[in-house]
Amino acid sequence: MNTYDINTTILSNEEVAEDHYLLRCECYEIAKRAQPGQFAHVLITNGAGLLLRRPFTIYTVDDSHITMLYQIIGEGTQRLSEMPIGASVQVLGPLGNTFDIDCNPNPAILVGGGAGIASLMLLAASLRTQGTETLGLVGAQHRKRLLSVDDLETIGVTVHIATDDGSIGQHGFVTDLLTDLLSNNDLNRPIVYACGPHGMLTAVSKITSEFEVPTQVAMENRMGCAMGVCLGCVCPVRIGDNRIEYQRVCTEGPVFNATEIAWEI
Ligand SMILES: Cc1cc2nc3c(=O)[nH]c(=O)nc-3n(C[C@H](O)[C@H](O)[C@H](O)COP(=O)(O)OP(=O)(O)OC[C@H]3O[C@@H](n4cnc5c(N)ncnc54)[C@H](O)[C@@H]3O)c2cc1C
Structure with missing residues (x-):
């Protein structure tokens, strides 16, 4: 797989939820080749001292653009969020392996915790393009941090929401939604794809091994x-x-x- 290091400019960088931004830039070679689960390594050129790039999953692609949905965590993402339209960034990608969707999930169950849902969006698009029934379980701390629900629904994903404080959707963790869904037992050949905090992924893995459901996780x-x-x-x-x-x-x-x-x- 070829990887490209592209010097490009920011086309948009908008706050889409509390402390979460969607970055869009033109990266023709990366957009053409990116597969579900792959990421880009971004050199943040806003100020001095950030020697290491920061990795972000490719959220969406079109003919020549990519977007990345990121949460402000520390200095790098804070500085990235302050970069205006027209500022230059260096984007290396696509990197890493990909989710396997040739295994004919029926349905595919996407479990995203917080910004983890960003790593499942390109996957959702590919699953829907191949006609796979896709359920999205989206977890957030609270309503203002809920991500990607409209984007998922637009491409035909059935979304269920859980928030830690119950401000929208079911009160509790996204893993509770997963347990409820798998307990229903009327699923044909489900496959789970998950991304989120380490503790959430540990819980997902425990649940799906109890139900013997194959599970792919994207580690961050x-x-x-x-x-x-x-x-x-x-x-x-x-x-x-x-x-x-x-x-x-x-x-x-x-x-x-x-x-x-x-x-x-
Ligand atoms: C393959 C991959 C894909 C990713 N995709 C996305 C994405 O699409 N959207 C998104 O919001 N984030 C994503 N991340 C996480 C993102 O890269 C980090 O949040 C970011 O690098 C933090 O940079 P910073 O300079 O803001 O924080 P730093 O100043 O580097 O760190 C601040 C604090 O956050 C902790 N921290 C830093 N990085 C991580 C991490 N990866 N996981 C857990 N804690 C961390 C540090 O321990 C520290 O306490 C991804 C990570 C990987 C490895």
Whole structure:
């Protein structure tokens, strides 16, 4: 897979929910090749001192543009959110492996916690394009932080919402929605795709292993080079006879089968 390092300008960078922004820029080569789950490594040129790029999943693509939906977490994303239209950014991508959708999910269940839903949007679009029934379970802390519901519904995803404080949707965690759905037992051959905080993914993995539902997770470990060199993003993966091997989220991931990850480490 070819990767491109593109110097481009910001076409829009809007706050779409509390502390969450949608960045759009022209990246023809990346837009043409990006697959569900893949990410871009963005050099934030707003001020000095940010040597490391920051990784963001590619949220949507069209002929020549990509968008990335990001949450303000620390200095890098704060500075990115302050960059105006016309400012230049350096975007490296597409990077990483992809979600597998050739396994004919029926239905596909997307579980997104907070900004984790951003990593599932391109996947949702591909699933809907191939005619797969797709359910989106979207979790947020509260109503003002709810993301992507309109975008998902526009492409035909059936969305269920949970918020920690009950300000919209079901009161509780998005994993409660997942348990309720899988308990219903009238699903044909469900496959779960999930992204979100580590604790949420651990819970998703536990639930889906109890229900024996295949599950792919996109991991969002802290990342350095994104080229497989620095080993900053490794996560523990079970191989063969229950031995643990550390694999790189940037090159072997970010998508893993949930059963492979050693969640307890
Ligand atoms: C493959 C991949 C795809 C990603 N896609 C998205 C996306 O689409 N949208 C989005 O909002 N975020 C995404 N992230 C997370 C995003 O990269 C980080 O939130 C961002 O790099 C934080 O940068 P910062 O400079 O603002 O924070 P920093 O100043 O670097 O960190 C501030 C605080 O946040 C913690 N932190 C930093 N990075 C992470 C992380 N990855 N996970 C958990 N805690 C972290 C640090 O420990 C620190 O406490 C992705 C991460 C990966 C690895």
